[in-house]
Amino acid sequence: MKAIVFDLDGTLIDSAPDLHAAANRMLGDLGRPPLTLERVAGFVGNGVPALVARCLDATGGPADDFDSALARFRKHYARAPAQLTRPYAGVEPTLERLAASGVALGICTNKPPEFAVTILKELGLMRFVGALVGEGTVPQLKPDPAPLLHCLDRLGADETSALYVGDSEIDAETAFRAKVPFALFSGGYLRESVDAFEPVYVFDHFDDLSDYVLQGVGRR
Numbered sequence: 001m002k003a004i005v006f007d008l009d010g011t012l013i014d015s016a017p018d019l020h021a022a023a024n025r026m027l028g029d030l031g032r033p034p035l036t037l038e039r040v041a042g043f044v045g046n047g048v049p050a051l052v053a054r055c056l057d058a059t060g061g062p063a064d065d066f067d068s069a070l071a072r073f074r075k076h077y078a079r080a081p082a083q084l085t086r087p088y089a090g091v092e093p094t095l096e097r098l099a100a101s102g103v104a105l106g107i108c109t110n111k112p113p114e115f116a117v118t119i120l121k122e123l124g125l126m127r128f129v130g131a132l133v134g135e136g137t138v139p140q141l142k143p144d145p146a147p148l149l150h151c152l153d154r155l156g157a158d159e160t161s162a163l164y165v166g167d168s169e170i171d172a173e174t175a176f177r178a179k180v181p182f183a184l185f186s187g188g189y190l191r192e193s194v195d196a197f198e199p200v201y202v203f204d205h206f207d208d209l210s211d212y213v214l215q216g217v218g219r220r
């Protein structure tokens with residue numbers, strides 16, 4: 001395998017606590033009630049505008065001025081994107097092991113790249129990343145296959161020599177449409193079954209992923 005591309009939120013990092021904090025600050029600014037962490041975690045994956053729209057829908061309906069609500073969220077999140085956010089167990093040694101084996105590593109997320117890069121640097125993970133595609137890198141967001149295909153292109157790989165690793169039905173659909181094999185991390189923010197997209201591998205700890213990729217353990 002030449003390249004592995006990872007989703008970010010809910011896959012490499014448990015970012016919901018900082019997203020939750022920023023969401024509740026935005027809701028507070030608008031005089032709305034706060035939401036629970038679980039609720040906000042369930043809104044992650046389709047990008048920041050979708051997250052903000054879902055938070056508004058859950059607290060009384062659309063805002064009079066959506067753009068200003070979105071700007072408030074972005075401002076609050078930019079102040080503390082990695083305060084409570086942590087990599088999932090085993091992520092760093094797994095990336096280390098895969099990189100040392102010569103596998104090119106990339107990130108394909110619906111998160112804005114500036115947030116993604118800040119967080120990855122703060123958590124010491126940016127050194128593994130050969131290409132990062134986020135909101136605005138290409139015009140489309142996942143589940144359109146274009147961001148993933150662009151990321152593979154930048155890593156010098158294609159759909160025949162890569163794996164996409166994600167936590168949600170959005171990632172599974174993205175991989176399916178790009179014709180890239182998909183591995184599901186089941187410890188993230190999954191909302192719906194991904195069985196229809198036929199993941200080639202399902203894992204709940206990152207140590208298992210490197211065994212699968214490098215030694216074929218668990219390969220069907």
Ligand SMILES: O=C(O)COP(=O)(O)O
Pocket residue numbers: 007008009010043044045046047048051108109110111112
């Ligand atoms: O919804 C987001 O902002 C990003 O989520 P993702 O990293 O899982 O693509």
Ligand SMILES: [Mg+2]
Pocket residue numbers: 007008009010011044045166167168188
């Ligand atoms: Mg995700």
